[in-house]
Amino acid sequence: MSALTARGTVADENDGGAFGGLPWTVLRLHRTALLLWGAALLAAVGVLIWMHAIGDDASAGLSACAEPATDSLPSCSDVGAIHTDDTYAIGIGVVGTALSYLMFPVAAWAGAALIGRELESRTAELAWTQSVTPVRWLTAKLAVPAALLATGTSLIVLLNVWARRDDNPDLVGDWYHPDVLVSTGPAAVAYVLAGLTLGALAGLVTRKALPATGVAFAATLVLYNVLDRYRTSLWPADTVTGRAALHLPRSSQVLEHGAVTTTGKHIGNNLACVGFENATDIKDCMARSGLADFWATRHPASHFWPLQLMETGVLLAVAALATAAAFRLLRRRTP
Structure with missing residues (x-):
């Protein structure tokens, strides 16, 4: 049958x-x-x-x-x-x-x-x-x-x-x-x-x-x-320095952040002075902590397409290699 x-x-x-x-x-x-x-x-x-x-x-x-409603908020x-x-x-x-x-x-x-x-x-x-x-x-x-x-x-x-x-x-x-x-x-x-x-x-x-x-x-x-x-290594990340490194927008994918000491040493993932909003407070914190600057590496939202296309390219290359290997193996095993 x-x-x-x-x-x-x-x-x-x-x-x-x-x-x-x-x-x-x-x-x-x-x-x-x-x-x-x-x-x-x-x-x-x-x-x-x-x-x-x-x-x-x-x-x-x-x-x-709000419940009850207010002048600025509707009733829930x-x-x-x-x-x-x-x-x-x-x-x-x-x-x-x-x-x-x-x-x-x-x-x-x-x-x-x-x-x-x-x-x-x-x-x-x-x-x-x-x-x-x-x-x-x-x-x-x-x-x-x-x-x-x-x-x-x-x-x-x-x-x-x-x-x-x-x-x-x-x-x-x-x-x-x-x-x-x-x-x-x-x-x-x-x-x-x-x-x-x-x-x-x-x-x-x-x-x-x-x-x-x-x-x-x-x-x-x-x-x-x-x-x-x-994935994050498929496209070069941006480096931000100064006060901007402490207040990156949510749309940024933060990869690493740190500080530079007064001796020039870079310290990764240093959270010192991150919570301060006022410029004077930040300067005082830096002086107490012996810091000279801040830095952060991130992927901004504009990196969506470069990362997307690079990953797509890698996957298509894998698909092409797997296809080529499949046909080569088939030819070797058949007359």
């Missing part, structure tokens, strides 16, 4: 011209994953449209109120959006987190179901003995899900940016938080493509579904943590 099914699949793959019916075969073989992906997209679209609709009420919910009972800000923040946060971690299930699926299972059951080898070459087989296996994943993820990223409205950090988080940074730019798409290619490579290396799942998950976990650890 399995042989007949496999031959039927091969026959289908031979239909449709030069590229064959391979794309349609991939879609049919993985229709469950396709349906799940479609359902996830619909759910995310619905949530983000809802979040955009309640965005104004959520912003109003952050404003002060009249502010219908008093809890809408929590709903909005949770909704945006859930979608952002889902986008940030999407590469893990994609990699596991690619390693197990997309590649590993067919190699383990030998249906791929049967297809190769017909008119479907190994290169065409792997090309279709990667191209079809890559197109669907990239399109769907791009749509959700655009809707996520749209739903965030004015990017109020009290509602949607600061731009430099990992989930926020990843889910509001092309890095989200690059993460998914990296997960897909690493999963496919894991499937080709192990040739078994279950081990491929573990290897793919481990590889993407290492990649994610390395980028998370060194």
Whole structure:
């Protein structure tokens, strides 16, 4: 029965011209994953449209109120959006987190179901003995899900940016938080493509579904943590000196701050005199502490796109290398 099914699949793959019916075969073989992906997209679209609709009420919910009302503050009972800000923040946060971690299930699926299972059951080898070459087989296996994943993820990223409205950090988080940074730019798409290619490579290396799942998950976990650890190093940080280093805006991602002593020594993470607002108090504090100046390194909000694009570039390079390695390994293992 399995042989007949496999031959039927091969026959289908031979239909449709030069590229064959391979794309349609991939879609049919993985229709469950396709349906799940479609359902996830619909759910995310619905949530983000809802979040955009309640965005104004959520912003109003952050404003002060009084009970009873005063001349300057409205009645809290009249502010219908008093809890809408929590709903909005949770909704945006859930979608952002889902986008940030999407590469893990994609990699596991690619390693197990997309590649590993067919190699383990030998249906791929049967297809190769017909008119479907190994290169065409792997090309279709990667191209079809890559197109669907990239399109769907791009749509959700655009809707996520749209739903965030004015990017109020009290509602949607600061731009430099990992989930926020990843889910509001092309890095989200690059993460998914990296997960897909690493999963496919894991499937080709192990040739078994279950081990491929573990290897793919481990590889993407290492990649994610390395980028998370060194993200701030992907673009040169700005250095601020003087009093401005003590009062950096919230929109700045502070990496390190410190002071310079009267002897010229730089002390990192020195909090002396940070709490003073008055210039005279700051000078007195500096004199008592033996300090000559302050400094801080930070990423301002203007570094969002440089960091975003650098991370995207790294991920696409990983995806390209994993794809090249997968094809090279396939050629070595097949006639």
